[in-house]
Amino acid sequence: MQDELTLKALGIFVEVARTGSVTSAAARLGLAQSVVSRQVAALERLIGGALFYRNGRGVALTSLAGQLLEQAVPLLDGATELLDIARGHAGHVSGVVTIGLVPAVSPALSSALLAEIGTRYPSVRLRIVEGYSGDIETRLSQGEIDLGVVNRYRAAGRNSYRRLFETPLMLVGRRERLAERCRELGIGPGPLATRQLTRFPLVLPVPPNAIRTLLDDLATRQKFSLAVVMEAGSSAVVKRIMADHMAFSVLPYHAVAEELASGLMDARPLGERAMRQSVVLAASSLRPFTQAARTVAQCIPELAERFLADGTWRR
Template identity: 30%
Template structure:
């Protein structure tokens, strides 16, 4: 098993075609077929089967693709870091952003990285806190924004800001930003929420017993876009940080009111792994991310957020 074989595997998996994979790798088609054959002989199992839509991964192929992506990413990182000490910062950096923060942070982060560290290749992964934590621990991302986690043997966490949550409803609702609502008020409302163990759901599960509230959850979804779309169309209400709906409220597609319960706020932290070395490029991009978050709070672009980092 070698790098050429793994790159051929990923190219066919991503394109669904040996021909298109050969074009992407700038080699001839028989060479790709040869690499796949050698790889299958090495692992002792078929990696692809022909389906209606081209080359489809077998179960063995899916397992190998998952590990191959991580292995090649680590090699790309190592190659970028092996350079003279006086060279400019370079490398591949993958940052995990919470779904609610991506629209606010992705573009300014990219712009500033381009200006300060043009040799850095930035990748942004977006997801719920539970997904981001899993990706961080598995090595798929280098750093992430998470909710409320404490430092653990595998993760170091730097608290950055506190933010209040709000209840979000359709345009026809009576929610108002100057009229806070208590969690107990929502007991009979149809709620559309993420499933456990994702951040906001965990906060709600912890807060509900203390207020004697049992929420009426009519749908669980781990896509924030689906949450908001269903609320817009009148299927229920949801609970989100204000930053996630600021534009929707401004366009009058949604209405929102802050939650008055003091425990219903999230602390966003910058999380880094304790189990592997932090590359210079990762440290540089994280510094820019923290700076852009602080600037957003100071400009007032992040409503209800309070900066707490020293």
């Protein structure tokens, strides 16, 4: 059968181009790698030229592929919007919505979204990816995901934002160790000055990270040094180190809500106005805002208000 240009083939081509890997594209699309390879080969036969150079790291675009990509992306977006209009007119919301979540909100929000969307919109499938704010912002800016819930400390970026809530950053540690360290240092109750963090051994996220950047910038401006004993790229590692060692971290309340409620951890808020975190819902400016994505985007603020009301999250 003669090869034909299909939206499926173009979609696979765009995903391979974005990821730079046939394997990664297949995983994201939920297809076998052989299917992706065959679709790319068929598209190359149809247009009469190579689309990718194979290298040790994956694939790179040829000049022909670059030209095709410029035309394929708006064509696919237009087709998606057309289907979305038709489905919305018929009262049927369906599709895949990819959401990036920071670790602090991921457990509670992922579970609640599945319950809410699964009940009200069973034809909408959620795809959750977890990462720090910088990673999610990058994927939003590159059009790899539809929505993201990220932490913000200043206005920036090309994506559109809606603030969900604002919360103070806190010095967090194992309850008895935090109390012991404060007694040793003669620190009384109440909020801490950021400069007092210099007297606590800290385990902090690996840069680039929004909280880490904020702390480093503040330390530079106020001319003090933080006692960073370890850097970790995982919130689970940060929590384990605090549980096992005389080490502390700077986190928002909702990142350790379960540990605080159980009594394992305790926290002291940081007093400076700059040490507050905005948790925002962001939408990619490079992906079509489908009815399914719009539905999920409307649901997230409702769930945020529920979590704030029941104490899961805290302003």
